[in-house]
Amino acid sequence: MEHMDAVFKAIDEHQDEFIDLLRESVAIRSVSADPARRGDCIRMSEWTRDQLRNLGAETSLWDLGKQQLSSGEELPLPPAVFGVYGRDKSKKTLLIYGHLDVQPAEKEDGWNTDPFELTEINGKLFGRGSTDDKGPVIAWIAVLKILQRLGIDLPINIKFVLECMEESSSEGLDKGLEDNIDKISDITYSCISDNYWLGRNKPCLTYGLRGICYYFVEISCARQDLHSGINGGSVPEALNDLMWIMSQLVTVDGQILIPGIAELVAPVTKEEDDLYDKIDFCVDTFKNETGSHGLISDSKKDLLMNRWRYPSLSLHGVEGAFSQPGAKTVIPAKVTGKFSLRIVPHMTPEATDKLVTSYLESLWAKRKSPNTFKITSGHGGMPWVADFRDANFSAGSKAIERVYGMTPDFTREGGSIPVTLTIQDLTKSPVMLLPIGASDDMAHSQNEKINRENFVKGMKVLAAYLFELAA
Amino acid sequence: MEHMDAVFKAIDEHQDEFIDLLRESVAIRSVSADPARRGDCIRMSEWTRDQLRNLGAETSLWDLGKQQLSSGEELPLPPAVFGVYGRDKSKKTLLIYGHLDVQPAEKEDGWNTDPFELTEINGKLFGRGSTDDKGPVIAWIAVLKILQRLGIDLPINIKFVLECMEESSSEGLDKGLEDNIDKISDITYSCISDNYWLGRNKPCLTYGLRGICYYFVEISCARQDLHSGINGGSVPEALNDLMWIMSQLVTVDGQILIPGIAELVAPVTKEEDDLYDKIDFCVDTFKNETGSHGLISDSKKDLLMNRWRYPSLSLHGVEGAFSQPGAKTVIPAKVTGKFSLRIVPHMTPEATDKLVTSYLESLWAKRKSPNTFKITSGHGGMPWVADFRDANFSAGSKAIERVYGMTPDFTREGGSIPVTLTIQDLTKSPVMLLPIGASDDMAHSQNEKINRENFVKGMKVLAAYLFELAA
Numbered sequence: 001m002e003h004m005d006a007v008f009k010a011i012d013e014h015q016d017e018f019i020d021l022l023r024e025s026v027a028i029r030s031v032s033a034d035p036a037r038r039g040d041c042i043r044m045s046e047w048t049r050d051q052l053r054n055l056g057a058e059t060s061l062w063d064l065g066k067q068q069l070s071s072g073e074e075l076p077l078p079p080a081v082f083g084v085y086g087r088d089k090s091k092k093t094l095l096i097y098g099h100l101d102v103q104p105a106e107k108e109d110g111w112n113t114d115p116f117e118l119t120e121i122n123g124k125l126f127g128r129g130s131t132d133d134k135g136p137v138i139a140w141i142a143v144l145k146i147l148q149r150l151g152i153d154l155p156i157n158i159k160f161v162l163e164c165m166e167e168s169s170s171e172g173l174d175k176g177l178e179d180n181i182d183k184i185s186d187i188t189y190s191c192i193s194d195n196y197w198l199g200r201n202k203p204c205l206t207y208g209l210r211g212i213c214y215y216f217v218e219i220s221c222a223r224q225d226l227h228s229g230i231n232g233g234s235v236p237e238a239l240n241d242l243m244w245i246m247s248q249l250v251t252v253d254g255q256i257l258i259p260g261i262a263e264l265v266a267p268v269t270k271e272e273d274d275l276y277d278k279i280d281f282c283v284d285t286f287k288n289e290t291g292s293h294g295l296i297s298d299s300k301k302d303l304l305m306n307r308w309r310y311p312s313l314s315l316h317g318v319e320g321a322f323s324q325p326g327a328k329t330v331i332p333a334k335v336t337g338k339f340s341l342r343i344v345p346h347m348t349p350e351a352t353d354k355l356v357t358s359y360l361e362s363l364w365a366k367r368k369s370p371n372t373f374k375i376t377s378g379h380g381g382m383p384w385v386a387d388f389r390d391a392n393f394s395a396g397s398k399a400i401e402r403v404y405g406m407t408p409d410f411t412r413e414g415g416s417i418p419v420t421l422t423i424q425d426l427t428k429s430p431v432m433l434l435p436i437g438a439s440d441d442m443a444h445s446q447n448e449k450i451n452r453e454n455f456v457k458g459m460k461v462l463a464a465y466l467f468e469l470a471a
Numbered sequence: 472m473e474h475m476d477a478v479f480k481a482i483d484e485h486q487d488e489f490i491d492l493l494r495e496s497v498a499i500r501s502v503s504a505d506p507a508r509r510g511d512c513i514r515m516s517e518w519t520r521d522q523l524r525n526l527g528a529e530t531s532l533w534d535l536g537k538q539q540l541s542s543g544e545e546l547p548l549p550p551a552v553f554g555v556y557g558r559d560k561s562k563k564t565l566l567i568y569g570h571l572d573v574q575p576a577e578k579e580d581g582w583n584t585d586p587f588e589l590t591e592i593n594g595k596l597f598g599r600g601s602t603d604d605k606g607p608v609i610a611w612i613a614v615l616k617i618l619q620r621l622g623i624d625l626p627i628n629i630k631f632v633l634e635c636m637e638e639s640s641s642e643g644l645d646k647g648l649e650d651n652i653d654k655i656s657d658i659t660y661s662c663i664s665d666n667y668w669l670g671r672n673k674p675c676l677t678y679g680l681r682g683i684c685y686y687f688v689e690i691s692c693a694r695q696d697l698h699s700g701i702n703g704g705s706v707p708e709a710l711n712d713l714m715w716i717m718s719q720l721v722t723v724d725g726q727i728l729i730p731g732i733a734e735l736v737a738p739v740t741k742e743e744d745d746l747y748d749k750i751d752f753c754v755d756t757f758k759n760e761t762g763s764h765g766l767i768s769d770s771k772k773d774l775l776m777n778r779w780r781y782p783s784l785s786l787h788g789v790e791g792a793f794s795q796p797g798a799k800t801v802i803p804a805k806v807t808g809k810f811s812l813r814i815v816p817h818m819t820p821e822a823t824d825k826l827v828t829s830y831l832e833s834l835w836a837k838r839k840s841p842n843t844f845k846i847t848s849g850h851g852g853m854p855w856v857a858d859f860r861d862a863n864f865s866a867g868s869k870a871i872e873r874v875y876g877m878t879p880d881f882t883r884e885g886g887s888i889p890v891t892l893t894i895q896d897l898t899k900s901p902v903m904l905l906p907i908g909a910s911d912d913m914a915h916s917q918n919e920k921i922n923r924e925n926f927v928k929g930m931k932v933l934a935a936y937l938f939e940l941a942a
Contacts, residue, residue: 210700212700214800222761222762223763227885228785228811229887230778230886231761232778232785233777233778234778235761235765236724237721237786239787240718243714247717250708252707252711252838290694290697290705291695292692292694292697293842294707294842295841296705296706314699314703314800316792316800316801317793318789319794319795322809323789323790323792327787327809327811328787329685329787330787333762340800342704369765371764372764413700414700414703415701
């Protein structure tokens, strides 16, 4: 820890150098969703490999095979970058995950600046990938450069896994990790910087994500669509059955009506409950940002728990019914209602599927409709929760305290970051999510940015985290 | 009536001549929905005008103005054909309505023959417009030709109103009729041949059509779509409110739950009830043809009354929710549910709107949702019902008895033919719907046809009807 002041000073002094490095990476248009940018994605992987190699890391590019486009065309997947920095058997090993690809962006979408030219305005560094996720990746590289220049020995071995398909479902990554399982069998901890603070002012560490179960309820009343003039009044209509079924799933204030779901949910511990009191979160700001007409609760704790650590059920829509503007007098023959549950520990997709199916079947029996009914579930995703008291989170927390002078909030997220579970399962190591960007960074949207301050302090947090973790 | 045998004989002998005339009209691709076929539509109007003129009718083409396409382009509307045949002030005057335009058709859609080349196979004349509605129009022209050739004096004056935009909402016709109101002020009766028998074997006369009221229920929960991971559990969802509202409108067996609707419906008279006993209609055939999994009633009378003379409520769909195949984890911000009621005497759109609005508002109050709610109604259409005991129907019935040797069924239809009400209101004359095609003629679909027998007997019915009406 005695090096920290020198490290922080060097980071401050060289910040523009690392912003230039970020600028260089932003200029590579590594949009993984755009087949025309596949060459840029491959170049982005190679560029990053070169950065790590220049540091003296052992590097390799993992061939992840081909991508099959819906057109039938095949494209090479951009390789994942694997880097090993330090092989001291007496030290622990940290796996750092990040991604090098970005969401699509065009100036015409409503950007104020060229999305692929990092532009600083009032301390904000605008550019696609600035916060998601090139900024954090460059921050890691910067930390290693600084330590090297200062001649400070790395207190921990580092292995990088950096992919370039995250924005396209991480296609190929699972296979890449499994093919190289022997290279990641010695991981002690894993750290992922690919999410954001809960707000704009207070750092956080994220220890939980919800999983998901997605359902399709198909009801059919006839062989083909009917005409409501000619046939209205003669057949029990599928859409009427569906609306009724879907109206029986969740109350207006979000209570899930499926028996047994509540019993699956892990009880809230006292310690966990206490965490929520300290969290920096403003209910009114949240309400304004979503533009919602009402919230299920005005209590900060209830609202956050509803979003993060309790299951929720949302209705998404109907396939097969009339969905265009205007009026059409159709009686749809076959309609498919879609809804999903966000699941939390100790729920599993299997247990949830069973309860949902059995409840829907009992509703259907009660309905006494002559129509046909079928429920199918999509591919389920497990929830993830880490022990926020473990050594990984302690190190993260101490690092943040050192840089920001405040204890971070321990947060969860309501959505999923599937790679978190993949890495935890394959490396059998505890994973921590360590965000460095702020809630208003506009990842995936127009005018994505990272604050210069977040970027610089983020580098310091990452540096301190390495030493705390090794301590 | 003494001429009838001679007329029927001449129709039999000259049937191929009139099938050739139908063939000539089918070959004109008067697809009113296709801007590229507008020239053909105009040609079709002119061709028909020429047919009437050759008979010695006074004819004119009514300029109906321009059609504004959604592209901004303007197209001339095809003119309506007005023909006056006979001006004997001592005789009654019959208005005959028909249309000259057709639905789109391409061989590739699944036609077995060229849709625009009338082709006879096993006594069926296949071709677009053969039954809807060129067949009936040519049948009228044929009847006048035969009477002329036989030197038989027309017992009644005839006025033709033939439009070429019926398949495109009769655009321009209302204005055309209103502009020429003085020319149709002397109409005694009106007759429209633009619907079909209830089955394949027994003729019918149609005395009722349902009207329609269409509703849009808009519920909004947020300014923009939300993500079910990030926000699920925090906001009362608009689609959940909408599904509930829409599930409260009608029971699984079609009972409308809106208070007051049943009280608006005209009671069934004994005479009307008796009509249903005689109607030739097979419940099983209907079930098979719709491919429905169940029917609201197995009783012929209940089923027909539900379709024709009682109101029905159908749910059509949702705008603004996820409607594509696959899975999407959206919480839609604003959704619009669509449903309609088919209305019957003595319901009016105004009275219905009032009951629907008040019921929905009471449901919304009960829901206690913080979301915004708005109900709007589309342009309503009045139901139509004629007195099936009037002189028009008596004449039609006697004509059918003479030709088919059986009393026709007196039927209604569940849908609307708006021109019926327009003509009744503007001419202040009793209207009768006199179909000549069979239920399996496939109007609007592939392989549209009219049976040679229906076409030939249809000409005879129309001829006999003229004399019965004059008697």
